[in-house]
Amino acid sequence: MKTTAILLIAAMSLTACGNRLGGAGAEGAVDLNAGGANAGGFVPGSANDPASAAYFKQTVGDRVLFAVDTSTLTPEGQTTLAGQARWLASNPGYTALVEGHADEQGTREYNLALGGRRANAARDYLISQGVAADRLRTISYGKERPLQVCSTEACYSQNRRAVTVLAAGAGV
Amino acid sequence: MTELYKAPLLRRMAAAALMACAALVAPMITPAQAQLRITITDPTLSPMPFAVPTFVARNAAAADLSEDITRVISADLSNTGLFREVPKDAHIARVESFDAPVQFADWKAVNVQALITGSVLVEGDGRIVVQFRLFDVVSEQPLGEGLQFVGTQEGWRRMAHKVADAAYSRITGEGPYFDSRVVFVSEQGPKDARLKRLGVMDYDGANVQYLTSSDAIVLAPRFSPAGDKIIYTGYESGFPKVTLIDVASLQKQTVGGVDQNMSFAPRFSPDGGRVVYSAEVAGNTDLYLLDIGSGATTRLTTAPSIETAPSFSPDGSRIVFESDRSGAPQLYIMPAGGGEGDRISFGEGRYGTPVWSPRNDYIAFTKQNAGRFHIGVMRTDGSEERLLTGAFLDEGPTWAPNGRVVMFTRETAGAAGAPALYTVDITGRNLQRAATPAAASDPSWGPLLP
Structure with missing residues (x-):
């Protein structure tokens, strides 16, 4: 009985998310049932819904960070990506665009290439964890879309990232 | 000795698409006389003082345009850092006619080394004619030929850049780049x-x-x-x-x-x-x-x-x-x-x-x-x-x-x-x-x- 309920909720949240995702840094799902908690104790599509993009972003973790000039995954990054892979296995209705980003300490061209490396490092790891290659695409934004705008390492460390952005759909 | 050519411009500027350039006089100078020179890689370089009195407006319609063109020529040269304009209020000589003899003593008195003179005419069909000459004040000689450019009014800035380019190139020996x-x-x-x-x-x-x-x-x-x-x-x-x-x-x-x-x-x-x-x-x-x-x-x-x-x-x-x-x-x-x-x-x-x-x-x-x-x-x-x-x-x-x-x-x-x-x-x-x-x-x- 409980299993049935969760499947139903997953399907609902998928519908709720479908129109919102696909852009850079999607903010997650629309809450269609605001205020209406269900049998599982969470609002479908909310960050408490394990099948929601918001849950993926906040709880699974949608991003991994890199050291200066590297595209090597940290152990922490690998853990995050393994979690992403498990989530994608449980939620086959999603594809993902992996965005590679760089901090501003570098030329525009080199940072585009470096962002490409980072996105692919994350993609390759997701594939190694069982995600089908045709569910994943990559894009580099180089230094064009910083998350944090200060010019110190505190911001740079957040900007050197690969972000897995979900989109509804079965394949790329 | 007239050289005509088309200047294909970007479409938004296409109204200026015809520019003619003609040499005005045979050069009176030989290379040995050309003392006016800036070597831009010279580490001891100091900016060369130049004057560009407002180009003579050959008719009333050219009055504003001659001011604008002169201003752009001056800015082109001054912004290189290689030239320093002697301000107009310091000028002694008054250039009333493009073909009048140059009062070299008056320009020397205010320490001008390079002198650019010119004129602007707005023709009946709206085209403008810009003439200019460059002089080495120290040797009292023209530096290169006088030139004449013809184009549409929309292209006036380009004509100013062409004048400044000619002056820059003749004095530095480098290629032009303002236009x-x-x-x-x-x-x-x-x-x-x-x-x-x-x-x-x-x-x-x-x-x-x-x-x-x-x-x-x-x-x-x-x-x-x-x-x-x-x-x-x-x-x-x-x-x-x-x-x-x-x-x-x-x-x-x-x-x-x-x-x-x-x-x-x-x-x-x-x-x-x-x-x-x-x-x-x-x-x-x-x-x-x-x-x-x-x-x-x-x-x-x-x-x-x-x-x-x-x-x-x-x-x-x-x-x-x-x-x-x-x-x-x-x-x-x-x-x-x-x-x-x-x-x-x-x-x-x-x-x-x-x-x-x-x-x-x-x-x-x-x-x-x-x-x-x-x-x-x-x-x-x-x-x-x-x-x-x-x-x-x-x-x-x-x-x-x-x-x-x-x-x-x-x-x-x-x-x-x-x-x-x-x-x-x-x-x-x-x-x-x-x-x-x-x-x-x-x-x-x-x-x-x-």
Whole structure:
């Protein structure tokens, strides 16, 4: 009985998310049932819904960070990506665009290439964890879309990232 | 002895499309008499005092225009840092007629060394006629022939630039560059959501026109050698792709291989027929060559490292580029047909965005070292490295058509940081901010207009 309920909720949240995702840094799902908690104790599509993009972003973790000039995954990054892979296995209705980003300490061209490396490092790891290659695409934004705008390492460390952005759909 | 030629302009300026140039008088000077000279690489150089009395308006309709043209000529020369204008209120001589004898004693008395005189006429059909002469006040001789330009009123700035170019070239011995345009990225909005669009302007910031909307990120545009096309990296499809835009029609076309995830950093070959660019496949960025006519692409590098920011030598035989195969970005030169390449940068720090001078004497580059960015130049074999600038973030040099001035992007630090365009001489002198209507980055200097 409980299993049935969760499947139903997953399907609902998928519908709720479908129109919102696909852009850079999607903010997650629309809450269609605001205020209406269900049998599982969470609002479908909310960050408490394990099948929601918001849950993926906040709880699974949608991003991994890199050291200066590297595209090597940290152990922490690998853990995050393994979690992403498990989530994608449980939620086959999603594809993902992996965005590679760089901090501003570098030329525009080199940072585009470096962002490409980072996105692919994350993609390759997701594939190694069982995600089908045709569910994943990559894009580099180089230094064009910083998350944090200060010019110190505190911001740079957040900007050197690969972000897995979900989109509804079965394949790329 | 009249030389007529067409000056094909960008369409938005097409009203000025006919410009005629005629020599006014036979030169009265021999090279031995030419004492008026600036050698721009002379480290002891001090700006040469010059005067450009307001050009004589040959009819009433030319009154305002003669003031405007004179002002642009003066600004062109003064902004080089090589010349210093003797202000008009210090002038003793009054130039009432273009053909009146020059009062050399009056100009010497106020320490003028170079004198530019001229006249402006607005003809009945609206065309304007600009005449000018350049004099060496010290030797009391004309320097070169007088010249006459004919064009439409919309093209008046170009005629002023042509006059200033002639004066600059005769005195420095360098090629002209004032009558040229620059393509750049105009930027608006916050740092984490910057809106970018392509702009084209005269080298001095006048006549700005925009070529794209701000709907998609656009990066690093480059002029074709003829100035009729621009190639850039655009996100119009959602993904970064090398895109060609026709300056007159604004027609766009994505170019490059379909299997390439991302293509970027394009630059034209000197003949304009090919484009060398970077493409990323499965995380690895290499260099490719595209033949624009046939659409055929050739892979030039096959290393697992990043190869990007390619730039042809002026004769088209070699390509300088950036690679991190040694562990950090450095500069390499390979034959235009591809190959491993020879490393030419060996100093401390990271080197990027090499650009071959149109004169073939230097390669300009971006250098990152000890937390600062620099624009520098080195010989094409990597020797004689010299840094021209230093700041929080300087990058992306582009050469003036004469290979003696470099324009680049300088971005300030922090949340409110914004980019602007700057120019600097290859000597490192005369750092100046270029005028743009908004924040601007990624300049590419186009060819000298005909």
